[in-house]
Amino acid sequence: MDLRAGDSWGMLACLCAVLWHLPAVPALNRTGDPGPGPSIQKTYDLTRYLEHQLRSLAGTYLNYLGPPFNEPDFNPPRLGAETLPRATVNLEVWRSLNDRLRLTQNYEAYSHLLCYLRGLNRQAATAELRRSLAHFCTSLQGLLGSIAGVMAALGYPLPQPLPGTEPTWTPGPAHSDFLQKMDDFWLLKELQTWLWRSAKDFNRLKKKMQPPAAAVTLHLEAHGF
Amino acid sequence: MAAPVPWACCAVLAAAAAVVYAQRHSPQETPHVQYKRLGSDVTLPCGTANWDAAVTWRVNGTDLAPDLLNGSQLVLRGLELGHSGVYACFHRDSWHLRHQVLLNVGLPPREPVLSCRSNTYPKGFYCSWHLPTPTYIPNTFNVTVLHGSKIMVCEKDPALKNRCHIRYMHLFSTVKYKVSISVSNALGHNATAITFDEFTIVKPDPPENVVARPVPSNPRRLEVTWQTPSTWPDPESFPLKFFLRYRPLILDQWQHVELSDGTAHTITDAYAGKEYIIQVAAKDNEIGTWSDWSVAAHATPWTEEPRHLTTEAQAPETTTSTTSSLAPPPTTKICDPGELGSGGGPSAPFFISVLVTLALAAAAAAAGSLLI
Numbered sequence: 001m002d003l004r005a006g007d008s009w010g011m012l013a014c015l016c017a018v019l020w021h022l023p024a025v026p027a028l029n030r031t032g033d034p035g036p037g038p039s040i041q042k043t044y045d046l047t048r049y050l051e052h053q054l055r056s057l058a059g060t061y062l063n064y065l066g067p068p069f070n071e072p073d074f075n076p077p078r079l080g081a082e083t084l085p086r087a088t089v090n091l092e093v094w095r096s097l098n099d100r101l102r103l104t105q106n107y108e109a110y111s112h113l114l115c116y117l118r119g120l121n122r123q124a125a126t127a128e129l130r131r132s133l134a135h136f137c138t139s140l141q142g143l144l145g146s147i148a149g150v151m152a153a154l155g156y157p158l159p160q161p162l163p164g165t166e167p168t169w170t171p172g173p174a175h176s177d178f179l180q181k182m183d184d185f186w187l188l189k190e191l192q193t194w195l196w197r198s199a200k201d202f203n204r205l206k207k208k209m210q211p212p213a214a215a216v217t218l219h220l221e222a223h224g225f
Numbered sequence: 226m227a228a229p230v231p232w233a234c235c236a237v238l239a240a241a242a243a244v245v246y247a248q249r250h251s252p253q254e255t256p257h258v259q260y261k262r263l264g265s266d267v268t269l270p271c272g273t274a275n276w277d278a279a280v281t282w283r284v285n286g287t288d289l290a291p292d293l294l295n296g297s298q299l300v301l302r303g304l305e306l307g308h309s310g311v312y313a314c315f316h317r318d319s320w321h322l323r324h325q326v327l328l329n330v331g332l333p334p335r336e337p338v339l340s341c342r343s344n345t346y347p348k349g350f351y352c353s354w355h356l357p358t359p360t361y362i363p364n365t366f367n368v369t370v371l372h373g374s375k376i377m378v379c380e381k382d383p384a385l386k387n388r389c390h391i392r393y394m395h396l397f398s399t400v401k402y403k404v405s406i407s408v409s410n411a412l413g414h415n416a417t418a419i420t421f422d423e424f425t426i427v428k429p430d431p432p433e434n435v436v437a438r439p440v441p442s443n444p445r446r447l448e449v450t451w452q453t454p455s456t457w458p459d460p461e462s463f464p465l466k467f468f469l470r471y472r473p474l475i476l477d478q479w480q481h482v483e484l485s486d487g488t489a490h491t492i493t494d495a496y497a498g499k500e501y502i503i504q505v506a507a508k509d510n511e512i513g514t515w516s517d518w519s520v521a522a523h524a525t526p527w528t529e530e531p532r533h534l535t536t537e538a539q540a541p542e543t544t545t546s547t548t549s550s551l552a553p554p555p556t557t558k559i560c561d562p563g564e565l566g567s568g569g570g571p572s573a574p575f576f577i578s579v580l581v582t583l584a585l586a587a588a589a590a591a592a593g594s595l596l597i
Contacts, residue, residue, distance in 0.1 A: 075401045086399070088395045091396050094396055186399070196512060199511045203463070
């Protein structure tokens with residue numbers, strides 16, 4: 001077969017597309033599988049990166065909301081924001097979560113949080129805030145993809161959202177400006193707490209997976225190359 | 226007629242005993258306790274005695290001067306700590322004890338200092354408190370822990386009076402904890418409270434069993450090992466990272482190394498032969514603050530055994546004897562510029578070495594011309 005320059009670029013593009021969708025491909029012949037270890041590590045690293053990013057984002061956003069939201073001692077009761085996914089869990093329950101449930105809870109939480117964040121972005125008043133929020137949303141999307149990759153590697157199905165339960169960002173009719181700000185406050189707080197929890201979740205998963213020392217050989221079903 | 230006499234005797238004796246008993250255990254004999262503020266004035270009445278009753282006051286068995294009396298009342302001004310004691314007033318003539326007061330001089334409590342810490346995350350945390358200045362009288366403390374609106378139990382520490390422990394029921398909570406303490410004594414009361422997030426109070430205990438050892442045949446290395454603190458309940462799911470610092474005893478500047486895992490490290494830039502001091506600290510990988518520094522370990526890197534002096538002196542003689550009869554006496558230093566300016570003594574060897582150099586140079590030039 002006589003290859004021309006144009007063909008090789010086409011090949012490269014196709015290869016990139018295949019590799020991009022790799023986590024979603026169910027059947028893949030791998031010998032000396034490293035296991036999900038490296039992708040769990042990558043997910044862990046992403047939670048740390050996001051937590052760091054969130055710290056500056058939250059600081060800026062809370063200053064934008066103004067006092068009392070940006071005061072360090074602010075300790076309001078948890079009213080409203082009922083639909084936010086809560087990171088808090090009973091200690092024994094958390095310890096005894098099986099891997100699938102642990103991963104599913106993380107995936108579902110971030111899906112919801114991402115949706116709320118996107119709504120927050122739409123409402124944000126300044127361009128700088130919108131830029132920061134958009135950047136964070138992209139990173140959070142990356143985290144979701146990473147969690148999805150781990151679940152696929154372990155053979156767990158991705159949770160499918162039930163129709164009608166998708167969180168939609170519509171301010172309630174009786175929602176005052178103050179209550180709206182309270183919701184924003186709790187969203188950022190919950191996001192931060194989830195990122196701390198995820199670091200611990202993925203630590204636990206990392207310890208349970210045993211990465212083999214053997215080298216990886218990846219066999220791709222190459223059609224027509 | 227003998228029978229009624231012993232009966233009468235017994236009756237009289239019994240009555241006498243009862244009177245003596247009553248006198249010894251009368252109500253005014255149990256001291257009345259009073260607390261008074263340092264620096265204040267106090268007037269102690271002699272029980273129910275009239276103002277003009279003739280009484281004598283004693284403190285802890287020592288007589289008090291009559292000029293302190295205002296009638297039958299004892300007046301003490303500007304109370305000091307030394308005034309604490311048992312004050313008793315006696316009927317002047319009969320020495321019958323009329324009244325006793327146990328006086329305690331002290332202060333009302335100032336705002337207590339309260340702090341909480343979790344060195345056993347995720348099991349729980351503890352809070353400890355103290356008063357910044359002493360009150361000199363007994364105090365009672367009351368601690369309440371609120372998690373949002375839920376009241377949590379703070380169990381008293383079995384050994385330490387000023388500490389109590391709380392067990393985490395839920396992890397990863399967005400709601401803050403509020404710990405309040407109130408302290409009160411007979412002269413007043415005070416209170417304070419602190420609020421914090423679950424993650425901010427995490428601070429492990431320092432690493433244990435820090436051991437530093439020299440590495441054989443490596444004069445610049447020290448091998449350091451340690452263990453995770455035994456109070457940290459779950460290092461598998463909640464791994465710790467470590468911070469190591471070391472310096473030779475003779476210097477003040479520390480070197481630092483941060484280690485994300487493992488409980489061993491080899492220092493490779495130690496100064497040869499110098500004793501080192503090494504310490505390690507620990508922190509949860511993601512949350513909280515660094516622990517205090519561990520107990521220090523000391524070690525000196527491996528040094529080579531020194532060689533015997535006589536063998537060193539012989540070696541240069543055998544090599545210099547063949548070059549010239551004017552060879553300088555064997556020295557351990559080849560060239561020391563510092564010696565040049567120091568006067569007459571060293572000038573002789575220097576002159577000789579210059580001659581030797583010139584002679585060698587001349588010999589080399591001659592040899593070179595022969596070869597051409």
